[in-house]
Amino acid sequence: MSDAQTQKVLDHIDADFDNSLQRLFALLRIKSISADPAFAGDCKAAADHLAGDIASLGFDARVRPTAGHPAVVAKSNGKGNGGGARPHVLFYGHYDVQPVDPLNLWHRPPFEPVVTDHADGRKIIVARGAEDDKGQLMTFIEACRAWKSATGSLPLDITFLIEGEEEVGSKNFAPFLAANKDELKADYALVCDTGMWDPNTPAITTSLRGLVYDEVRIKAARRDLHSGLFGGAARNPIRVLTYILGGLFDENGHITIPGFYDGVKDLPPDILAQWKKLNLTPETFLKPVGLSIPAGEKGRLLIEQVSSRPTCSINGIVGGYTGEGSKTVIPAEASAKISFRLVEGQDPAKIRKAFRDYVTARIPGDCKVEFGDHSMAPAIALPWDMKALSAAKKALTEEWGREAVLFGSGGSIPVVADFKKTLGLESLLVGFGLDDDNIHSPNEKYDLKSFHKGIRSWARILAELAALPR
Template sequence: MPALEPVLNALDNNLDNSLERLFDLLRIKSISTDPAYKDECRKAAEWLVADLKSIGFDASVRDTPGHPMVVAHHDGPGADAPHVLFYGHYDVQPVDPLELWENDPFDPAIKDAGNGRKILTGRGTSDDKGQLMTFVEACRAYNQVHGQLPVRVSILFEGEEESGSPSLKPFLTAHKDELKADFALVCDTGMWNVETPAISVGLRGLVGENITVKAADRDLHSGMFGGVAANPIHILAKALADLHDENGAVTVPGFYDGVEETPTQILQMWKGLGTTPENFLGPVGLSIPSGEKGRSVLELVWARPTAEINGITGGYTGAGFKTVIAAEASAKVSFRLVHKQDPAKIREAFRAFVRERIPADCTVEFHEHGGSPAIQLAYESPLLTKAKNALSDEWPKPAVLIAMGGSIPIVGDFQRMLGMDSLLVGYGLEDDRIHSPNEKYELTSFHKGQRSWARILDALAR
């Protein structure tokens, strides 16, 4: 097995060169949402292909109806070695408003951030060029030192992640035999803090519903019809209010089917992260959690399902006052799902729940808005254990297993379309200002990120 230590030494010795390469990539204005930058997106893809070829990958630009994909393969030590698919994206967000940037967003630099910290500045430093290049540099060092990689590696770099990934699913469908691996590595995530690496083991799923309750065939005068005619706002509000009990639990029948309790040792790990209702909700002007009673903030956000009302309309909402009983009322409701909850069953159960609360002379219509299951990596997974130990060997503090309240669509696509679990490891920080002016990436994230991927590849080969 290739020795790890000389690879780590090579990464240390070549840090300046790796920064030059990253800065070359950062200078390319690969803004995927703006058609004016179409050529820049292709330029970024071609730059990555040339770089991957220089370190032993069979790499190519793959055209799509939108911006191109970059696909690359390295055989590693042979057909019997573990096979990983690494995913990242080379496109970036627009830079507006430009006047809020301290420097040209496409003129990257190294700056002193105080307290001995140095940061890399510029659009794409954290999201996602700096992140993906940590993995490329780890591969470069292995190839330089040993002439091969410790595992088989395929790479997929997307050029439309920041514009909704319209070409991704068709591309995965057309190339699933080529892209399928033992598991995927996804870098578009972050650390718990500047000293503590993290692995995201859970992503909540989503079900969205638009509901419209209809009563009379027109708006009615509330003096003439009030107290007699059905009021769809009352009906809808009552149905929505019934969604939760006095303890914050969701009351839709069967809603908790497939929800698993988080292992005690994981809850203890999350408790040690120091998140309280006060420091989590305080910055938004709140202090009291509203979800299921008796559960911590992090458990509620990372490992419990939700039902949230995202919007409600009905009747006259303009200036002044209009005394009418509305003909209809509408609401938008979303459910965040965890573990093995079935989006289709949740949707049908919710619709049945609402229909039971609609009077016989009124109607209700539903329009679905998205539906995807949660992603959960088994806490006892050997893959997880290897990665956690490798990260803990590199950083000042041991790696923690976290989850994410939202979702990363590509992770679900990999699982549903390619049958692969994903290991989510990244080195971004909450204050990296991604999607905002003055985006940055810690120099330690870039340097130790390279070393971390080298350690993970070494661990996966064992």
């Protein structure tokens, strides 16, 4: 694409921005809460709305049934099979939103969007779904609209895949993906459900940590026991459990499970040097939540601890009497919930087995252990030399006037693993959310600047991706 064409598209985005905002507001007014069956009709309405909007851009857009809320599939070339001469991308987003509770903490009705002033003077869009994910989704739709309006065509082939169950775990998404994998082929996926480094610095998420979530239940006596009669003689499951959990870490913050770090690699030196320059400090990261001392692996940067290193977290412990007052018992059982965030090179199934072997080997006589099956997902990491990554970084840097940051996310987005496993696609994760957007909380917001420059950013990215060889 020529620079003149791209500039024409950018000019159109600026001139049409008020209309873009109204189109976003129309979507935000739909109460597409996927967790509550009472809003199933609203979820269908959101899917219909998006399909109609995307169809107006010349896409073959259909609302497709799943075992749960419907998905939207839209193809710019009528086939969407990735077999043409131009680059072909699969764009993913979700139209469902979180429940609004507690409603009394909202400053205004959550499905009546408004542009207002942030305390620091920024202009913000306030509504449920403003950032997660309707505002993010609409940045891409509006970029496509601008290309069509300003030039008459899109610079590459695009398939939209928009689901309605991301906020409830996407349990029906993987089967839908597998059942339709032939028509969803593309060169790579685009995901707009991530964030910026700060309000003025764009970012590309280059890795997502994987997840193993497990539950341990230790049982001893057949019933709770009187601690005066049995104390000192009877096994206490809480004591056994805390002894085992305490041994998961050494004095340097390393996880002691045998084989846990097998396959874990250090960052490339040039990337580590870039991360050092970002200067993520305890003052900026921990102080706002009332902490000051990093508790991860010693000898690692704070940004490594939260982005590129594997972790173990004890998420909850239950056992014995926890009510008001006192009750002197030795409980019959105790349980804990534990999660592991994994990085590239770690196999979730092997980590789960290693953890369970570690626990089982430390269970004393008179006790038995049970494990509860929960979720697993592998880590995802983009190749550092991926051409699409370089193209997107160039586009973002030009739009924002600051070099785009490449950094890893400490969280997990299971759909990205599904794209890799089922479709064989790498995913380019570009988003414009901010840490203070209150997603999943009352008064969710999306900076007006994020929405506007997000549209412009995607317009530039599409031009850069179109110039790549297939």
